[in-house]
Amino acid sequence: MRLDILSALNREREKRSAVAVVTPLTGEGQRLVLADAVTGDPLAEDLSRAFRAGRSRIVAHEGGEYFIDVHVPSPRLVIIGAVHIAQALAAMGERLGYDITIIDPRTAFASPERFPTVVLRAQWPEDALPDIGLDRFTAVAALTHDPRIDDPALTAALTAGCFYVGALGSRKTHARRLERLAEQGIPADILSRIRAPIGLAIGAISPEEIAVSILAEITQVLRKGEDL
Structure with a gap:
């Protein structure tokens, strides 16, 4: 995980924000996605399901595969x-x-x-x-x-x-x-x-x-x- 993404992830977790790290399984482009910013994301539907379940998952989209690593605060x-x-x-x-x-x-x-x-x-x-x-x-x-x-x-x-x-x-x-x-x-x-x-x-x-x-x-x- 890139250092800048790890730092941002830790900041959001301290604030009890729901956040996910999306990593392409082939190629580059790892990114951080907040639950508040899911709308309009190419993986919006998959992200919403992952946040709701509170579980990380691998998803397929437009011929590629992505690992959605979900971090949700303890309820x-x-x-x-x-x-x-x-x-x-x-x-x-x-x-x-x-x-x-x-x-x-x-x-x-x-x-x-x-x-x-x-x-x-x-x-x-x-x-x-x-x-x-x-x-x-x-x-x-x-x-x-x-x-x-x-x-x-x-x-x-x-x-x-x-x-x-x-x-x-x-x-x-x-x-x-x-x-x-x-x-x-x-x-x-x-x-x-x-x-x-x-x-x-x-x-x-x-x-x-x-x-x-x-x-x-x-x-x-x-x-x-x-x-x-």
């Missing part, structure tokens, strides 16, 4: 609310390779004894989230049912363009939530990105089943949703 899952669902969701999310952070200002819930293996922030979301640095490779799941806690987190997630934004609650609860957030000036098309009631409709009842439905929906959006 993060920020859980708002240290509730029973969060315990199951954190454990399952870790198994799937997510970096987990749980935020809840209620210290009775946000205790290391209940969440011994993940990052735990006993803070209000508006205080914790700026330090975390939400981005398009972050999923946010709001689980408290408390607008004072959930609403600021949802607003921050939407503003940051997180790839998944979900919130627990009934359709009636979500309708009221949308009204509150709209009063803050958030456009309807942005609010429509909130997935609520959270999780795929699989008839989940227990905290563990709800966690499964949430992770299934997150996976669906990550792998089949809009291009990152």
Whole structure:
């Protein structure tokens, strides 16, 4: 790999950008491609698939072969609310390779004894989230049912363009939530990105089943949703 490309690659990885190094298997012309700059690229379709899957691959195009070496940041899952669902969701999310952070200002819930293996922030979301640095490779799941806690987190997630934004609650609860957030000036098309009631409709009842439905929906959006 050329030194200039390696240096640029390292810079983008430090910024948690999705980037690929495209190398012709015959001839020269190695280049760096950012996920944001795929449109119009000769290998746009193949690059989009590679970024979505997070996997490197060899592709054929116009008689030539190219190796697309994909570098995608590790996905993060920020859980708002240290509730029973969060315990199951954190454990399952870790198994799937997510970096987990749980935020809840209620210290009775946000205790290391209940969440011994993940990052735990006993803070209000508006205080914790700026330090975390939400981005398009972050999923946010709001689980408290408390607008004072959930609403600021949802607003921050939407503003940051997180790839998944979900919130627990009934359709009636979500309708009221949308009204509150709209009063803050958030456009309807942005609010429509909130997935609520959270999780795929699989008839989940227990905290563990709800966690499964949430992770299934997150996976669906990550792998089949809009291009990152």
